[in-house]
Amino acid sequence: MRKQLNKEVAVFKSRMNRKRALIADTFCLTKRRRCAADSVTGESQDIRSSLQYLVTLFSRKLFNDSLPPVVLKHQLYSLHNDKTSVDKQVNELRETGELLMFQLGFDSEAFALVFAEDYRAKVLQGEAGRGTLGTVEKFLTKLIPSCSDLSFNKEKMLKEFLFTDSEITQLVKSGVLTVRDAGSWWLSIPNSGKFIKYFIKGRKAVLGMVKKSKYGEILQTELEGRRTTSQVKFQMKYHIHDIIGAELVECIQTTSGTLLRYVDGNVN
């Protein structure tokens, strides 16, 4: 009971401090201008380094090294406060061709991010020795520096990219395209079915751990230290960034660290 009270007091104090900081900001415009100048150059480096950090959390050997490291876009929201600027920077990286974004099937808002170089390397590695190698290479060269679409329809494939029907079938067979509906395809990661299956199972298991804790809340450090069940194949931190970024749990700053509280009304 007292622990609950202390936590509530800590939440209140942190909220008051944040409000006071905001009020101080309104009246101290010069300070803000100075800080903004510093942070502009620093920010875009931050997204790339956060992506690289999240890539290290991805377990490669789970898939026998056949998948490139996949990061979800909302995992970045857990590392950075300003979601709008995260979105903007991700789009910039996509425009320059450094990053590729994919629509994963299970949630219309969940986007996967893969570094273009990793993607190209893994796909060609997977295609080595197969007849479809040539078509896939041609597709990758068209895609990587210039195109940042998530899905393609028949017109585009035939007219812009100059692929034939049989070549499109080959691309679908190799896993680079998956069917979206009649005459259009999503860009996809080959062999990603297993990834999605383990990911959804793991997410459900981690959320279950948070939900079953006393009061439906658990300290982040405690959750990281918990023994993972056989359902959870990825690293705990990978899942934690995911559930925080997707707002499936509420993040509360307390004196003993970050508290994750299960949010009711989740359909998962």
Place this chain on the structure above:
Amino acid sequence: MLSFLYARQSGLDDPVRLRRAESTRRVLSLELNHNRDVDRIHGNGINTLDIEVIDGRYMLSGGSDGVIVIYDLENNSKKPQYTCKAICTVGRSSRHVHKFSVETVQWYPHDTGMFVSSSFDKTMKVWDTETLKPAEEFQFDGNVYCHHMSPVARKHSLVAVGTKDPKVQLCDLKSGSRIHILQGHRGEILSVRWSPRYDHILATASTDSRVHIWDVRRASGSLFTLDQHNGDKSKTSSEAVNTAHNGRVNGLCFTADGLHLLTTGTDDRMRLWNSATGENTLVNYGKVVNESRKGLKFTVSRGCSPEFVFVPCGSSVAVYGLHSGELITMLRGHYNNVDCCEFHPDYQELYSGGKDCNILAWVPVLRQPDIEDEETNSKRVKHCLYLYRSAGLD
């Protein structure tokens, strides 16, 4: 604060700047105040609130029991402790009261002699405030979810009505008839809103996940619909192409200058649109919990910089920065779901009503008077001198 005052006094700054800074500070310090209360008249949840624009003195509320109440928000009692009294009520005993829940009430934009209410009993009534009798009654075929009168219109007095029917109806107060129908939606209309900038621009939101922007002077269809992906058809599955949200769109609010439009949907997202081009500004507010089956009434602050959005989220009101998308704070105080909130632009107060039959007034916290003593006095004098000097150097 002192530097702002000095700058205004010496003419270095525009007078608006001080006003905006102080309004922003007040909005950031909104809190429940035990000195301010609103009379509790409703026996059932409160669905809608409206504060009149002329004086900002009277507030209308409509409840799930069909009751409409008018409150006086002004404190004439010379005491800090004040309860906003209900001046008059259209209660259950009145002959003309709505039979079912009142969904929307709105004061006539040009004076408080008249107000319009619409309800689930498929009628919309135009009331005379003096006698509390309806001067006009419009009948519809389905439940009326919402209605809105243009706040800036001088040339017309059209009321846009959204009902269960996918057709948006325009009723004319001068002639008392339904003169226009806007076709284009495929689902129930959950929210309608006139633009505060142009008197002919109307936005409508519907359960078919689309938001249409209309020019009522045109005979043909809508001007454009809002597309969440800004025309990038590749980003989503083909059914969701050209939709504003991935679920029902149940809330609409224009910003005070009419340049931007906010929409909320049951996909738990809130989006900010450029109202002239229909472009999604892609400001990411995160998850804005929205489980409302009918319209959601939310509001935007006025006169602050940056502006704030107040959205009812479950049993609290969430305050977001309009252009940054940052969650500033959650105003907690209601015991049950909050259905509506209304911002008082002159006093920077927020009134919110919900299913717990309470209307709560969120009042800015006043600056605390400092306790004078020798040490702080001398420090303050030094600080003032420093500010004056630095302002002089600017």
